Amino acid sequence: MAFTLPKESYSGKVLSLTFGKDDKAVTIGGEDTLPFLSFEGSIPNRPAIAYEIQDSPIDDWPETLKAVYKDVSDDPVKWARYCQDELKAQAIALRLVSTHPDRENRSADDAAKTVSEVLSAVETPLIILGSNHVEKDSEVLVKVSEAASGHNCVIGKAQEGNYKTIVAAALAHNHKLIAMSELDINLAKQLNILITQMGFDKSRLITDPMCSALGYGLEYTYSVMERIRLAALMQNDATMQPPILGDVGMYVWKTKETMAEESDVPEWGAIEERGIAWESITATSMIMAGANLLIMRHPKAVEVVKKIIDELI
Amino acid sequence: MALSGIEIFKLLPKTNCKKCGFPTCLAFAMALAQGKTEIGKCPDISEEAKSKLSEASAPPIRTFSLGKGEKAVKVGGETVMFRHDKKFFNPTVLGVNIKDDLNDEELVKRAKEVVDSEIERVGQKLRVEAISIEYASNNPERFESAVKAVAESAPDAILILNCGDPSVLERAVKLVADRRPLLYSATDANAEALANIAKANNVPLAVSAEGPEALSALTEKIKALGVEDLVLDPRPKNAGEMIQHNTIIRRAALKKGFKPLGYPIINLVTREDSLLEANIAAISIAKYASIVVLSSIEKWKNLALFTLRQNIYTDPQVPMQVEQKIYKIGEPTPESPLLITTNFSLTYFIVAGEVENSKVPSWLAVMDCEGLSVLTAWAAGKFVASKIANFIKESGVENQIKHRELIIPGQVAILSGALEDKLEGWKVIVGPREANGIPTFLRNRAA
Numbered sequence: 001m002a003f004t005l006p007k008e009s010y011s012g013k014v015l016s017l018t019f020g021k022d023d024k025a026v027t028i029g030g031e032d033t034l035p036f037l038s039f040e041g042s043i044p045n046r047p048a049i050a051y052e053i054q055d056s057p058i059d060d061w062p063e064t065l066k067a068v069y070k071d072v073s074d075d076p077v078k079w080a081r082y083c084q085d086e087l088k089a090q091a092i093a094l095r096l097v098s099t100h101p102d103r104e105n106r107s108a109d110d111a112a113k114t115v116s117e118v119l120s121a122v123e124t125p126l127i128i129l130g131s132n133h134v135e136k137d138s139e140v141l142v143k144v145s146e147a148a149s150g151h152n153c154v155i156g157k158a159q160e161g162n163y164k165t166i167v168a169a170a171l172a173h174n175h176k177l178i179a180m181s182e183l184d185i186n187l188a189k190q191l192n193i194l195i196t197q198m199g200f201d202k203s204r205l206i207t208d209p210m211c212s213a214l215g216y217g218l219e220y221t222y223s224v225m226e227r228i229r230l231a232a233l234m235q236n237d238a239t240m241q242p243p244i245l246g247d248v249g250m251y252v253w254k255t256k257e258t259m260a261e262e263s264d265v266p267e268w269g270a271i272e273e274r275g276i277a278w279e280s281i282t283a284t285s286m287i288m289a290g291a292n293l294l295i296m297r298h299p300k301a302v303e304v305v306k307k308i309i310d311e312l313i
Numbered sequence: 314m315a316l317s318g319i320e321i322f323k324l325l326p327k328t329n330c331k332k333c334g335f336p337t338c339l340a341f342a343m344a345l346a347q348g349k350t351e352i353g354k355c356p357d358i359s360e361e362a363k364s365k366l367s368e369a370s371a372p373p374i375r376t377f378s379l380g381k382g383e384k385a386v387k388v389g390g391e392t393v394m395f396r397h398d399k400k401f402f403n404p405t406v407l408g409v410n411i412k413d414d415l416n417d418e419e420l421v422k423r424a425k426e427v428v429d430s431e432i433e434r435v436g437q438k439l440r441v442e443a444i445s446i447e448y449a450s451n452n453p454e455r456f457e458s459a460v461k462a463v464a465e466s467a468p469d470a471i472l473i474l475n476c477g478d479p480s481v482l483e484r485a486v487k488l489v490a491d492r493r494p495l496l497y498s499a500t501d502a503n504a505e506a507l508a509n510i511a512k513a514n515n516v517p518l519a520v521s522a523e524g525p526e527a528l529s530a531l532t533e534k535i536k537a538l539g540v541e542d543l544v545l546d547p548r549p550k551n552a553g554e555m556i557q558h559n560t561i562i563r564r565a566a567l568k569k570g571f572k573p574l575g576y577p578i579i580n581l582v583t584r585e586d587s588l589l590e591a592n593i594a595a596i597s598i599a600k601y602a603s604i605v606v607l608s609s610i611e612k613w614k615n616l617a618l619f620t621l622r623q624n625i626y627t628d629p630q631v632p633m634q635v636e637q638k639i640y641k642i643g644e645p646t647p648e649s650p651l652l653i654t655t656n657f658s659l660t661y662f663i664v665a666g667e668v669e670n671s672k673v674p675s676w677l678a679v680m681d682c683e684g685l686s687v688l689t690a691w692a693a694g695k696f697v698a699s700k701i702a703n704f705i706k707e708s709g710v711e712n713q714i715k716h717r718e719l720i721i722p723g724q725v726a727i728l729s730g731a732l733e734d735k736l737e738g739w740k741v742i743v744g745p746r747e748a749n750g751i752p753t754f755l756r757n758r759a760a
Contacts, residue, residue: 001533001573003526006564036556042742086704102753117476146412149511175465188329216435219658222599223397230395254666257616267432269612277588281595288599289558304588308596311552 007040008033012236014292015203016045019091019154019176027306028292032228035290036312037191046309047287049294049302050091050127051289052249055106055114056098057280057302062259064272064296068185075123084124084186087302093295094118095250099140100131106141112147119151127154127178127295139163145169154178156245157208160191167198178245180208183220185227185240192239205242206293213251214282221246222289229290231268247287249297252279280304287312316369320344324362325355332356341420348372373566376574377517378472379406379443379604386442387708388544388603389577390736393529394563397629403465404626405597406604407618408473410583413459414450420459424466430615435658436636439619445497445685448476453484460485460707464492473497473519473606481604495604497579498546499522504531508538510586519579521546524675525561527530529573536573543576544604555580559601577603591617598622632684633658640665643674647715650675650755652744653701655690657684663748671752676714680704687722698731705736720744 016030016239026048049146055076058066060300072078076094083089096111098104115128130137137157142165145155156178158166163179170177179195181187188209196202209224231240252258260268268274279301283294287309296302317409322342335341344350345366352358352366376390386406393399411423424444429441446463450458456476472494476482482496498519499507511518518540522528524533528545534545547558559578565571579599582605584590590607593616597605598621607614627633634656642665654664657677669676680701682690690696705711705719717739719730723746732741745754 001571003529003571003573004569006561006569035561036553038553039557040559059745062749071411207547208332213621215624216662218621219627219629220659221398222625223395223629226395227397228520267612268616273538273588273611274613274616277591277613280588281617281621284592284595285599300588302594304586307589308552311593313553313557
C-alpha cells in the first residue's frame with residue numbers, strides 16, 4: 001500500500017489582530033490550519049503571552065507566586081515596568097480587581113487614572129481587564145477605554161449582560177475587544193454576532209470561551225476551543241474566526257494543587273514546581289486547542305511555554 | 314474499510330442455524346457490522362470468507378494489551394481525531410526510561426518510584442504504568458541483570474526493553490517473556506531480527522523510523538514476517554514534528570483506512586529540563602500518543618500529567634460526577650453554614666472553589682443528580698424538594714451541625730417553600746444565583 005500524505009483542506013482562516021503601538025505591537029492569529037499543522041497551511045504568528053498584573057496589592061495568590069512580585073505588586077506602575085524591563089513581557093494584562101464592589105470598590109475614574117499612569121510608564125502593549133462584575137465593568141471599561149484612547153489596547157471582557165456600553169466605548173476609542181461567554185460554542189457565536197451587529201468589525205474581536213484550569217474543567221474549554229477552530233477553518237464560519245484567548249492564570253492559581261503545602265499532601269510533590277507545572281500545562285493545552293493569546297502569571301511558567309512554542313513553530 | 318451488514322451477510326453461509334446465538338444470519342451480520350460480536354462465532358463460515366471479513370472488520374487502529382495479568386493495559390483502538398466527536402478510549406500509558414548503566418541500588422530506587430507513583434484523584438487510581446530499560450552500558454550481562462533487577466522490584470510494571478541489538482535483546486526478553494514486554498525498537502537496520510524475536514516470544518514490537526512514510530514501509534515488512542502487535546515511533550525532532558507526525562498517522566489510519574499506520578503511537582519525550590519535558594508529554598497525551606516515555610517522574614509532574622490524561626480521556630457525553638456526601642470545606646464547626654449543590658463535577662469544583670475562596674469554613678452537601686448541573690437537575694426532576702429533604706435527613710448532617718439552616722442555589726429559589734414543608738424544623742435560605750457570588754454571601758452572613 002502506498003502512503004499518501006492525508007492533508008486536510010481548509011476553507012476558512014483565523015483573522016489576524018494587532019494591538020499595541022509601533023514596533024512593540026503584537027499580532028496574533030492569521031493561520032489557515034489547525035494548531036501547529038504547518039505541513040498543510042501557514043501559521044504567520046506565534047501565540048502571544050501577556051503577563052497579568054493587578055491594580056491592588058494581591059491577597060489571594062499563593063505565596064510561591066506572590067513572592068515573585070513582592071517588591072512591585074504594591075504599585076501597578078512598578079509592576080508593569082518590572083514585567084516590561086525584567087521579564088521582557090510581550091504584552092501586559094492589567095486586571096482592575098480593585099473596582100469590584102466586594103473589593104475596594106474603586107470608582108471608574110480611579111481606574112482610568114491607574115490605566116493612564118501605566119500607559120505612560122510602559123510601551124508594552126496593554127490588555128485592560130475589568131473585575132468581572134457585569135454591571136461595574138460596564139462603567140469601568142467605558143472610562144478606561146477613553147483614558148487609553150490612541151493606544152490600541154485590548155479591552156475586556158464584554159459579556160452578554162454588559163456588551164453594549166463596552167462595545168460602544170471600544171468602538172469610539174479604537175480598541176480591540178474581548179468577548180467572553182461561558183463554555184458553550186453557541187453562546188460564543190451568538191455574542192460575536194450581537195457585537196458585530198453594533199457595527200464593531202469582527203477583525204477587532206477576540207473570543208474568550210472561558211478558560212478552566214487543569215483538573216477543573218480543562219476538558220470543556222479544550223473541546224469548546226477545538227470546535228470553534230474547526231468551525232472557523234472547516235466550515236468557514238466567519239463569526240468563529242476571531243483569535244481565541246486563554247485567560248489561564250486566574251483559573252490556575254486558585255486551585256488546591258497550586259496552594260497546598262507539600263507537608264499536607266506529600267504525594268503531590270514540591271509545591272513550587274507543582275504550581276508552575278499546573279499553569280504551564282494548562283497554557284500548553286490551550287494553545288494545542290487553538291488559543292492565540294494567553295494571560296499568565298508565573299514567569300517560569302511563561303518561560304517554559306515560550307520554549308514549547310519555539311519547538312512548535 | 315469497514316463492510317456494511319449487507320456486504321457481510323453475502324459472505325455468510327445463510328443457513329440461519331442459530332449456533333452463533335443470533336436468530337438469523339442477517340441479524341448476525343448486522344451485529345458484526347456494529348462490532349458487537351466476532352466472526353469466530355459462526356461455525357460454518359468458509360476460510361476465504363473469514364479472512365476477507367476479519368481483514369475488513371479489523372478496527373482502523375489495532376488494539377492490544379501491554380503487560381500481563383491484572384495490570385495489563387490496552388492501547389490503540391481509537392476511532393476519532395477530536396474527543397468531542399465521540400471520546401478517546403484507551404488512556405495514554407505513562408512510562409519512565411531507566412538506563413542500565415546505573416548501579417543496582419539506583420536501579421531499584423528508580424523502579425520503586427514507579428511502584429510508589431499511584432495516587433487517587435476524583436475516585437480513580439492513577440499511576441505510571443511502564444518502565445523502559447535502556448541498553449546504554451554496551452555490556453550484555455549488565456543489561457540482563459538490570460532487566461532482572463527492575464522486573465523484580467516492579468512486579469506489576471509494563472516493561473519496555475529499549476535495546477536495538479538483536480543478540481542482546483534476545484537473551485533479555487527470555488528473562489521476562491511471561492510479562493509480555495514491549496520491544497523497542499525495530500529500525501531499517503534490524504527489522505527482520507527483531508520481528509523474529511517478537512514472534513518467537515509472542516510480544517509486541519515498537520517500530521521506529523523518521524516520519525510516517527518511512528514507518529509505513531517498515532510496518533508492512535514486519536507484518537509480512539508475522540508480527541501484528543506493533544507500536545509506532547515516528548522519531549520527531551521536536552514538539553512541532555511530534556504533533557504533525559502523530560496527526561498524520563492517526564488521520565491516515567482513521568480517514569484513509571491506511572492499515573500500515575493503523576497502530577498505537579509511542580513518543581519518547583526526553584528533555585533535560587523536567588518542566589519542559591512535562592509540557593512536551595502534555596502535548597503528546599492530547600495529540601494521539603498511546604505511550605509516552607519520560608526521563609524522570611517527580612511527584613508534581615506525575616500529578617499534572619495524570620490529571621491531564623484524565624481530563625482528555627473523559628467521555629464528553631457522560632458528565633463527570635463526584636461522590637454524594639457532605640464535604641468539609643476548611644475546618645467547619647457545628648455552627649458553620651451548610652450549602653447544597655448537585656454532583657456534576659464542574660458544578661462541585663466551582664462551588665467548592667468559591668466556598669474555599671470565601672475563607673468561611675463550611676459544610677457542602679453534594680447530592681447525586683446523575684451528574685447534572687443545578688438548573689438541569691431541577692428541570693429533570695432530580696433536584697426537587699422531596700429528594701433534597703430525603704438526602705439531608707439520610708446524610709446524617711443533622712448530627713454534625715447544631716443549626717438547621719440550609720443554603721440552596723439562587724437558581725432554584727422557587728424550591729424554598731416546598732423544601733421548608735418537607736424538611737421539618739429547617740429554615741431554607743436562598744443563596745446567590747452564580748457561584749462567584751458565594752464569597753460575598755458567606756462573608757456577609759458571617760459578619
